[in-house]
Ligand SMILES: Nc1ncnc2c1ncn2[C@@H]1O[C@H](COP(=O)(O)OP(=O)(O)OP(=O)(O)O)[C@@H](O)[C@H]1O
């Protein structure tokens with residue numbers, strides 16, 4: 001299975017210099033973490049070994065939610081086209097996990113074939129059996145959106161359902177498997193029907209430990225009026241606080257992610273801003289993928305370490321001849337004492353330990369006499385990797401991010417319509433952007449007012465001094481930091497004085513700020529006075 005594990009044997013002798021972050025992660029995993037995992041049967045307890053495609057895969061977004069919250073519609077909205085196998089409807093529709101990936105041609109690969117493809121990151125899913133594989137597929141779509149991300153649609157969570165029994169496979173296990181590997185988990189809620197079932201709550205629990213990846217979408221927010229929306233939002237935050245059990249509750253994006261007309265025009269602005277934030281988050285995923293992989297590898301290495309301590313202590317405490325069975329039972333029952341011993345002696349925080357009940361269950365199936373004693377060398381290797389290699393790789397990330405940011409853009413589909421060039425882009429026609437789509441200089445519209453003030457400031461040779469401009473500008477009561485910025489943008493020819501055009505521009509910028517918009521760092525082209533276009537940078 002791990003043909004790639006034996007490659008590059010010589011690397012070990014060379015000093016650790018990594019070509020790039022992902023190659024570095026592959027190498028430290030296979031050379032330093034994997035041996036510890038293998039020695040202490042980590043893969044039987046926690047998660048299967050990482051494979052090369054796990055490191056190479058495009059960033060993935062997993063959509064999770066109760067049935068009919070609009071998961072599939074959300075994907076359709078992003079892609080602006082259907083994917084093979086898409087089904088949308090008010091009743092429970094999606095009955096399978098579908099990874100929606102980029103392909104030169106549209107098509108489907110069924111789960112059974114997917115898990116034997118060595119180039120894809122899904123091989124280990126075969127452990128969930130045929131009942132799952134028959135409910136798993138990959139849909140290929142020719143969409144630019146998918147060139148740098150992969151989206152995973154999941155079956156809606158039904159209330160009153162016991163997943164393992166009704167679906168025939170370990171649904172939460174599958175969720176957990178994906179949660180560990182994806183870059184983003186988007187939980188969808190229906191503003192129109194906010195009842196959080198016990199089943200959904202349990203599914204969210206399967207996402208424990210990955211709270212940093214979770215974002216919440218309060219979808220269909222357009223189906224209720226504003227007052228009701230506020231109430232639903234409050235109720236959602238309250239329930240989330242209980243389910244997620246993290247001090248800071250994940251970011252909630254309010255919106256209606258489909259292409260139908262708005263019911264309440266009042267919501268347009270809010271939805272637009274929320275969508276912009278969510279899209280930015282999604283567009284940042286490819287850039288941050290290396291950091292996410294690094295983060296997940298640290299989590300994994302720490303768990304592997306704790307796991308090794310647990311297993312080796314159990315081995316140490318087993319008798320060599322008689323009473324093995326009763327001792328095993330006793331050790332499992334008192335596993336809490338083992339945890340306490342490790343916490344005390346190794347100074348490992350309780351949060352790094354696996355769930356006690358879960359470990360007790362897993363240990364039942366194991367033969368303790370086959371466990372290894374403590375191997376300090378293997379542990380040291382992981383310690384050293386956490387201390388040295390990881391910080392080296394961390395240091396390479398900013399460089400890689402700037403280097404390759406251009407190739408990483410998520411474009412196309414819904415991302416295209418709101419791109420800056422179109423008049424419907426975020427913030428187009430507002431604030432400093434107002435007037436960018438017209439021929440005339442927008443400042444000239446209110447010009448007559450500004451000229452009157454200007455003339456009263458006694459200009460000499462058509463210009464007023466910095467001092468008299470300042471005296472006028474502070475009347476806006478804006479702080480000096482803002483006015484200084486406005487001054488810089490307005491004194492276009494940089495002669496330390498303002499002519500009537502420049503003064504009008506300064507007043508225009510002050511109004512923009514007073515209306516609550518931001519002042520740009522550079523003056524947009526359309527705000528340059530007609531005679532001063534030669535100064536455009
Ligand atoms: N933003 C929206 N506002 C109102 N209705 C919506 C919105 N998005 C989707 N719907 C409607 O909600 C229903 C469910 O949509 P969809 O099938 O996409 O949900 P789903 O979460 O994928 O469901 P399932 O879990 O059953 O697969 C459909 O009738 C769809 O038209």
Ligand SMILES: [Ca+2]
Nearest residue numbers: 071072093094
């Ligand atoms: Ca669906």
